[in-house]
Amino acid sequence: MSKRRIKKIAIIGSGIMGSGIACHFANIGVEVLLLDIVPRELNDKEKAKGLTLEDKAVRNRLVNDALMTSVKSKPAPLYHASIANRITTGNLEDDIAKVANVDWIMEVVVERLDIKQQVFETLEQYRTPGTLITSNTSGIPIKFMSEGRSEDFQKHFCGTHFFNPARYLKLFEIIPGPKTDASVLEFLNGYGEQFLGKTSVVAKDTPAFIGNRIGIFSIQSLFHTVKDLDLTIEEVDKLTGPVIGRPKSATFRTVDVVGLDTLVHVANGIRENCPNDERLELFKLPDFINTMMTNKWLGSKTGQGFYKKTVSPEGKKEILSLDLNTLEYRSAKRAKFATLELTKSIDKVVDRFKILVNGKDKAGEFYRKSFAALFAYVSNRIPEITDDLYKIDDAMKAGFGWEHGPFQIWDAIGIETGIEIMKAEGLEPNAWVNDMLASGSKSFYTVKDGATYAYDIPNKTQEKIPGQDSFIILDNIRKSNEIFKNSGVVIEDLGDGILNCEFQSKMNTIGGDVLAGLNKAVDLAEKDFEGLIIGNQGANFSVGANIGMIFMMAAEQEYDELNGAIKYFQDTMMRMRYSSIPTVSAPHGMSLGGACELSMHADKVVAAAETYMGLVEFGVGVIPGGAGSKEMALRASDTFKKGDVQLNTLQEYFLTIGMAKVSTSAYEAFDLGVLQKGKDVVVVNKDRQIAVAKQHAKIMADMGYTQPVKRNDVKVLGKQALGMFLVGTDAMEDSNYISEHDKKIANKLAYVMAGGDLSEPTLVSEQYLLDLEREAFLSLCTERKTLERIQHMLTKGKPLRN
16 A cells, blocks of 8 residues: 555535544544535524624534534444544635645535536645545446546546445445546555455446445345235345344335435436346336335435334334335234244354245245345346456445345355256346356355455456455364364464464353353463464454353352352453463454453453443343452552542442443443553454454563563452442432332442442452452342343343333
C-alpha cells in the first residue's frame, strides 16, 4: 500500500449515510469535516429567536440537525460518545474552501447524477491536486460522474460504496472510473480493510455493483417464490434466517428496516439499466409490492410494512403480519417445517445445506427453488460484475450479513447436486462451471497450507485469494495445527511459539470441558511454547458460564459439587493471570459474564471494536463468581486515592456489576473498568484479531515475560464501605427501584467488594476475596428466586427481574 495518509476527510452531504460515514471515520481517529447545504428559509424556532438567514446557527442547521439525529440513533454509529468531538460541521457556501486542506473528499449527496455533477464542479475549484475524491453511490455509473473534470480529478476519482449502517456492515465496494489510477484502487482496498475494518471489494462499474445486484436479485426472486409456493411472511423469515446463517431479521423484517422504497429504487434501477440480464423479469415488482408502495407501507419509517406494531385498548402490544393474499394485517402465525427439525442437532450452518435441499416438504422445495435461481444467477454474473467468484461471496457476507456466500453454499451442497436442482427448475449454470468440472476442479474453494484458494476462471486453476497474509483463519488451520481437543476446546499451534485455545462449546459457553481445556493450554504453553491466546472466530466470543450446569447442581442441592465447580473456575482464572507465559484474550461480539472474567485475568486483551462486554450475573440472581467480583474490588483498590473519593471509586465498580452494565463497543468497556487503558488494545477489523493477538503475545515473550507475583496488597474498606452500600440498597428497596431479592444480591456483592465487615481499611490477598466471592455466590444459589431466574433464562433466553 502507498504511503498516502488519511488524517482528515471532508464528507459532503449529512443525510443518514453521510452522517453515518462521518461517524465511522471519527471512530477510527480521522478528523472529519461534514458539510451540507444552507437552509433557504427559517424554521419556527429560529423565527421565535429573532434569527436571520445570515446567522451561523441557521446556516449550519441542516448539517447539525442531521449529525445530532445520527449520533442519537440506535444502534449507535459511534464507538464512544466522546468521539463526536472529531467531527466539525459546516456548510457548502461558507466552508467549501476548507476542502483544500483534507486528504480525502467523499460526496454523499442525493442519488441524482445532475446534482452530483454540480457538486463535483464546485469541489474542483477548491480541491488540492492529488487529493482522493470519491462518491458514495449505490448504483449511479461512476463513468458519468467525472465527465468534464480535470485529468488529476479523474485520476484520483472513483466510487466508494458503504452499506448502511456504516459502522456495522462490513462491505466497502470500490468502483473505478474510466481513468482511475491503479494506485488509488490499491490504496483504498488496503485502507478499507486495515483502517476502516471493512471487507474491501473492487467491483466493476455495473448497475448496483456486486452486493446490491446479487442481494436485490435474491430478494426479488424470493418475492416471486413466496407467491408460487403460497408461503406466509413468517414462514419465509423462518426459512431465511439463522437456520441458513442469515441475520435474525431474515428477509421481510430486513426489508422493513431498510425501507421498501429503497429496495424498489434499486430493483427498478437494475431493470431499467440491465437489458441483457437473463432474469430481468424477476426485477419486475409483484402486485403486492406495488400495492404496498401505493399505500406507503414502507416499513419502520412509516410504521408498517410487512409487519406492523399495534397496541390494543388494554395496552397489549402485538406485532401483526401482512397476509400477502388479502393484503390485510393479522396476528402472527407460527412457522414450522419438518425439514428444519432435522437440522436442530447440526451446529455448523454449512453442514445443514445438504439436508435442507433434500427436504421432502415445502421447505425443501423452497430451498431447491431459491438456491437453483441463486446459483444460476451468480454464475452468469461473471465476468459481467466481477472476474472473481470469491468477490461475490465476500460482498454478500459483508453487505448482507450472510454467513456463507452463494459459491460457498454451492460447494457445501456439492457442485453436481447444485447443477441438478438447477436443471429441475429449467435453469443452467454458466458454461465456465462445466469447464471447471471438466478441468478437474470439483469445488470453488480449497484450503492449502492455512490459506484459502478460489477457482480462477480464465486460468482454470485454484489461485490463492490475495490479502490473507494479515489474517489467521482458524477454520483453515484447525485440523492441520491441532495439538489438543476435547468437547469444549481445540488448541492450535499458531507458529512462532504461540498457542491458541479456541472454544467449541454451544454458544462458546464456559463449562467443565472448556475450563479443562484452558488449563491444558496453559500446561502445554508453559512446557513447550512461549505464549497463549484465547480466541475464536465464532459469532460471539462467549456468552459466559454454563448456567445450565449451575442450575442442575443448585436444584439438586449438590452444594459441595457446585462449590468445587466454582472454585475450579476461579482457580482457572487465576492460572491465566499467574502462569509463566503471557496470556492474551481476544474477545469479540458478546463477551459476557464468565467470558468477561476470563478476559480480565489475561495479561492483555486484544478486543475487536465490536465487543459487548460486561458482568451480567445479576440478571440471573447471582454475583460474578468466577473471580469477577474479586477483580473489580482489586481494580478499584488500584485506583484509590486519599480521602472520601475511595468510597466513590468503589461505588462505581460496584454499580458496574449491580446494574449489569454491558459496553456497546470495546471503547465503552474501558469506561466500565473491564478493559484497562495503557494495557488492553482494540482492533477495528475482527478478521485481523487473532493475528494481532499473536503479535502481542510474541512481543511480551520476546521482551522477557516474567510470571507475576500474587497480590496480597488489595485495599478493602470494610465496614466503612459496607455501611454505605447497605444504606443505599435499603433506600432503593424503599423507593421500589429494586425488589427484596435484588437487595439481597446487592448486599452479598457489597460484602465481597467491601472485604467483609472489617473494622478498618485493610490490605488483603486475592484469595481472601475469592473465598468471600465463592461463599456469596453459593449462598445465592440456595435462594428459590435465584433458581427461578436461572430457569427463566434457560427457557426464555433472557433474564427475569422480580
